[in-house]
Amino acid sequence: MKxxxxxxxxxxxxxxxxALSEQSYTARLVGTVAAARDALAESPYDAIVLDxxxxxxxxxxxxxxxxxxxxxxxxxxxxxxxxxxxxxQGLNLGADxxxxxxxxxxxxxxxxxxxMRRQSGxxxxxxxxxxxxxxxxxxxxxxxxxRAVEFTNREFALLELFMQNAGRVLTRTLIAEKIWExxxxxxxNLIDVYVRRLRRKLETTAGPPxxxxxxxxxxxxx
Amino acid sequence: MIRSFTTRTTLWFAxxxxxxxxxxxxxxxxLLNKQMLAGLELLHEVESEELGELLGDDAAISTAAxxxxxxxxxxxxxxxxxxxxxxxxxxVRFRSENLEDAVLPDWSxxxxxxxxxxxxxxxxxxxxxxxxxxxxxxxxxxEPTHRVLRDYGEVAGLLLLGGAAVSLGLGWGFTRLTxxxxxxxxxxxxxxxxDNLSERIPVPDGGDELASLSRLLNETFGRIxxxxxxxxxxxxxxxxxxxxxxxxMRLNAEKLRPRLDSDEEGAAMxxxxxxxxxxxxxxxxxxxxxxxxxxxxxxxxxEPLEMPDWLGDWAEDARVLAEDGxxxxxxxxxxxxxxxxxxxxxxxxxxNLLSNALKFSPAGGRVKLTVKAAAVRCEWVxxxxxxxxxxxxxxxxxxxxxxxxxxxxxxxxxxxxxxPGHGLGLAICKxxxxxxxxxxxxxxxxxxxxxxVIVTLPxxx
Numbered sequence: 096m097k098x099x100x101x102x103x104x105x106x107x108x109x110x111x112x113x114a115l116s117e118q119s120y121t122a123r124l125v126g127t128v129a130a131a132r133d134a135l136a137e138s139p140y141d142a143i144v145l146d147x148x149x150x151x152x153x154x155x156x157x158x159x160x161x162x163x164x165x166x167x168x169x170x171x172x173x174x175x176x177x178x179x180x181x182x183x184q185g186l187n188l189g190a191d192x193x194x195x196x197x198x199x200x201x202x203x204x205x206x207x208x209x210x211m212r213r214q215s216g217x218x219x220x221x222x223x224x225x226x227x228x229x230x231x232x233x234x235x236x237x238x239x240x241x242r243a244v245e246f247t248n249r250e251f252a253l254l255e256l257f258m259q260n261a262g263r264v265l266t267r268t269l270i271a272e273k274i275w276e277x278x279x280x281x282x283x284n285l286i287d288v289y290v291r292r293l294r295r296k297l298e299t300t301a302g303p304p305x306x307x308x309x310x311x312x313x314x315x316x317x
Numbered sequence: 318m319i320r321s322f323t324t325r326t327t328l329w330f331a332x333x334x335x336x337x338x339x340x341x342x343x344x345x346x347x348l349l350n351k352q353m354l355a356g357l358e359l360l361h362e363v364e365s366e367e368l369g370e371l372l373g374d375d376a377a378i379s380t381a382a383x384x385x386x387x388x389x390x391x392x393x394x395x396x397x398x399x400x401x402x403x404x405x406x407x408x409v410r411f412r413s414e415n416l417e418d419a420v421l422p423d424w425s426x427x428x429x430x431x432x433x434x435x436x437x438x439x440x441x442x443x444x445x446x447x448x449x450x451x452x453x454x455x456x457x458x459x460e461p462t463h464r465v466l467r468d469y470g471e472v473a474g475l476l477l478l479g480g481a482a483v484s485l486g487l488g489w490g491f492t493r494l495t496x497x498x499x500x501x502x503x504x505x506x507x508x509x510x511x512d513n514l515s516e517r518i519p520v521p522d523g524g525d526e527l528a529s530l531s532r533l534l535n536e537t538f539g540r541i542x543x544x545x546x547x548x549x550x551x552x553x554x555x556x557x558x559x560x561x562x563x564x565x566m567r568l569n570a571e572k573l574r575p576r577l578d579s580d581e582e583g584a585a586m587x588x589x590x591x592x593x594x595x596x597x598x599x600x601x602x603x604x605x606x607x608x609x610x611x612x613x614x615x616x617x618x619x620e621p622l623e624m625p626d627w628l629g630d631w632a633e634d635a636r637v638l639a640e641d642g643x644x645x646x647x648x649x650x651x652x653x654x655x656x657x658x659x660x661x662x663x664x665x666x667x668x669n670l671l672s673n674a675l676k677f678s679p680a681g682g683r684v685k686l687t688v689k690a691a692a693v694r695c696e697w698v699x700x701x702x703x704x705x706x707x708x709x710x711x712x713x714x715x716x717x718x719x720x721x722x723x724x725x726x727x728x729x730x731x732x733x734x735x736x737p738g739h740g741l742g743l744a745i746c747k748x749x750x751x752x753x754x755x756x757x758x759x760x761x762x763x764x765x766x767x768x769x770v771i772v773t774l775p776x777x778x
Contacts, residue, residue: 104561104564104565106565107561107564107565107568110565110568110572148557175556175557175559175560175561175564183618196560196561196563196564197560197563197564197565197566197567197568197594197598198564198567199567199571200568200571200572201571247633248633249633249634249637267595275634275664276661283638283668283671283672284638284641285634285637285638285668288637288638288641289637291641292637310588310591310592312571312591
């Protein structure tokens with residue numbers, strides 16, 4: 096799987112390419128619009144990580160150009176600019192996902208993986224299971240060691256997000272975006288409150304924690 | 318204090334016109350008076366000559382003879398003249414009946430005509446004419462002259478009032494007419510806002526003052542336009558310049574984490590660094606949002622939102638947050654309406670108001686959001702049961718970086734866990750409300766105490 100990383104900040108780009116390489120993707124880093132054009136003309140890529148502010152042009156124009164030319168592989172936008180309008184504009188132009196800077200490299204990798212999976216058409220399971228918790232997405236029921244546990248809609252959606260990404264660190268940004276469709280921090284401890292509610296329902300004081308707090312970043316379902 | 322230029326100019330114009338009118342009328346009155354006195358003097362001279370002829374040249378004739386010669390004539394003109402005749406020695410030889418007891422003094426040194434006040438008769442004009450040996454003195458009452466002058470005065474007063482009124486009207490009309498091009502410039506200038514800054518005022522033909530004013534304004538708009546462009550560029554550049562190093566800090570910090578697995582203290586420090594990076598990022602986001610909202614650069618997509626249905630999802634989160642903070646949240650709706658708003662921004666507004674209310678709520682306190690729909694606006698009222706604010710802070714609470722101190726920072730407040738914040742939350746609220754063309758204000762509740770924040774949003778689809 097080959098991924099093109101278009102990022103003019105060399106150090107940021109290196110972090111991204113290194114992290115992707117560790118996940119056994121082949122990542123190539125370019126720093127300008129011109130170099131990105133050349134790279135894509137040279138060889139096909141399975142996905143593109145695209146920074147918007149490039150020294151010789153705008154990433155959004157590049158994206159429009161690719162989509163116009165029939166490039167259908169997933170594109171993830173990386174941007175330091177205004178979260179709200181860039182996000183909408185980018186998604187309208189055909190980007191598949193959007194990640195605002197400063198981002199966590201784990202989150203970037205997770206998102207790229209999820210985009211590739213979506214692309215490869217692996218069917219999603221309608222029943223999720225992890226450590227005694229069984230979640231039926233169609234029946235909207237949750238059982239823990241066979242006993243039914245009640246959840247509100249929001250709690251259910253959040254649990255589903257954790258179950259789909261079990262073992263991975265979920266950043267606040269991602270949770271806010273997926274569950275509340277908020278493009279920036281809601282300036283509340285809403286996420287912590289909901290995670291606490293999940294804990295109350297799915298953790299025992301005696302047992303090991305199920306939802307681990309990753310300080311400064313987010314949460315992780317063990 | 319006169320503020321309007323039109324009013325000021327009109328008043329000046331009216332004062333000037335009325336002043337000129339007053340001066341003309343005063344001169345007219347003075348001339349009229351002079352003319353009437355001159356007429357009387359002429360009559361006196363004619364009458365004296367006539368009397369002189371009747372008296373003849375013989376100064377030695379008896380008083381009876383004098384009376385005989387002129388009494389008839391004097392009686393005939395009694396309405397007009399008071400007559401007194403002195404002999405060559407100055408002795409009074411004849412006094413007409415209408416003089417009664419009064420005697421006209423011998424003031425020949427004062428000239429032929431002078432004014433004198435006769436007891437019982439009033440002011441008179443006296444003329445003295447030497448006719449042969451006779452010293453004929455003729456006086457006329459000035460009362461009719463005074464009456465004419467009084468009438469003239471009355472008419473002049475009315476004319477003055479009318480003139481003042483007419484000049485006010487004329488002045489106002491004239492000023493309005495003169496200012497019409499200025500007003501048209503003002504209207505156009507008012508329409509130029511952040512979203513159509515490239516528009517310009519049409520410059521009138523010719524090189525007059527108005528054309529140069531229009532050109533000057535257009536130049537100013539040009540400068541403002543380029544400033545706006547700079548703000549746009551700056552916010553974009555600033556976010557890039559600030560966030561790229563922030564991204565690197567975060568990437569490096571995260572990379573460091575696995576190496577600190579065995580070092581508990583080190584890991585805690587790293588977590589602090591990551592948290593502060595997040596906070597810094599949030600402040601940057603908020604400042605950029607505020608600067609963009611204020612300069613009108615923000616592009617917004619409004620959607621029709623059903624009130625109060627749209628608030629349902631949010632209210633569920635609000636209840637959860639309130640419960641977590643040991644408080645209670647209530648949503649009350651009065652009427653239904655649809656308002657055009659940006660959902661993400663309005664949700665942010667509500668969350669900010671809620672977290673502010675929860676921050677100062679006592680344990681078990683109630684936070685209530687009331688939604689009132691009216692014909693042209695929708696009102697959101699967020700009330701808490703905290704201590705409220707000192708009056709002088711109510712107006713400043715929406716300024717940026719203002720962290721307010723509740724009333725009576727005593728028991729209860731200190732025991733509350735301080736929640737993170739950087740004093741931009743309410744400034745953002747104000748900004749969001751203003752982007753929607755609404756207003757926001759804060760006031761203290763009466764009983765029970767607490768803060769009430771009122772957001773009014775116009776319903777304009």
